[in-house]
Amino acid sequence: MVERLLQSALQRYRIADHRQGLAATLNNIGWHYCQIGDYAKGLIYSQDAVTLHQDLGNRPGAAAAWDTLGHAHHHLGDLQQSTASYHKALDLFVELGDQYHQGEVLLHLGDNHGALNELDAARHAWSQAKVLLNELDHHDAEKAVARLEGR
Structure with a gap:
């Protein structure tokens, strides 16, 4: 149910060319997949979210997506990449106060x-x-x- 709703939101943001909404939804889907244990899919969506948030200059969104990416890497056993992702998230949250x-x-x-x-x-x-x-x-x-x- 949740997955279907998130995919529907993703499709609507794409149709409307609403890139902020698309970026946020990509991260939400990535986090959702992580929460149900599908870290590989979570990784894909959160990577796309990081890229789009950065393209948009949305630092709070990018920080959240880096955190999700770190979580996915951690649970996939790539602890070095996870550390790097968490540091990127932390740096942005520090800048944002x-x-x-x-x-x-x-x-x-x-x-x-x-x-x-x-x-x-x-x-x-x-x-x-x-x-x-x-x-x-x-x-x-x-x-x-x-x-x-x-x-």
């Missing part, structure tokens, strides 16, 4: 470093996430605390 999304990407980046057995880098990313999310009084700060405590 978006603390919440910086914190979320830092959680993902920490998990990625943990999977690479880069424990100091993982702890550093989770610590940064904790600080940012605590400043926002956001409940996701607990995720960083749990990771730091090995839970």
Whole structure:
């Protein structure tokens, strides 16, 4: 059902030549595929989303798409590419001053470093996430605390 709705939205944005909507929908479809475990399809859609967002100069959209791309690469086992994607997302969110999304990407980046057995880098990313999310009084700060405590 969700997939059919997203594909319909994609088709309508293409027909209307609404590139912003198309780029956002490409990333939404990529994230959807990642959430149902089809990371290969998620990778394809999120790569297209990154490209289109960059062409449009939409930095918030590009940042979100880089995060999705990092997630897909992580679950496909390409941890180096995942790290690079997460760093691109993080850099954009820092430029934008978006603390919440910086914190979320830092959680993902920490998990990625943990999977690479880069424990100091993982702890550093989770610590940064904790600080940012605590400043926002956001409940996701607990995720960083749990990771730091090995839970």
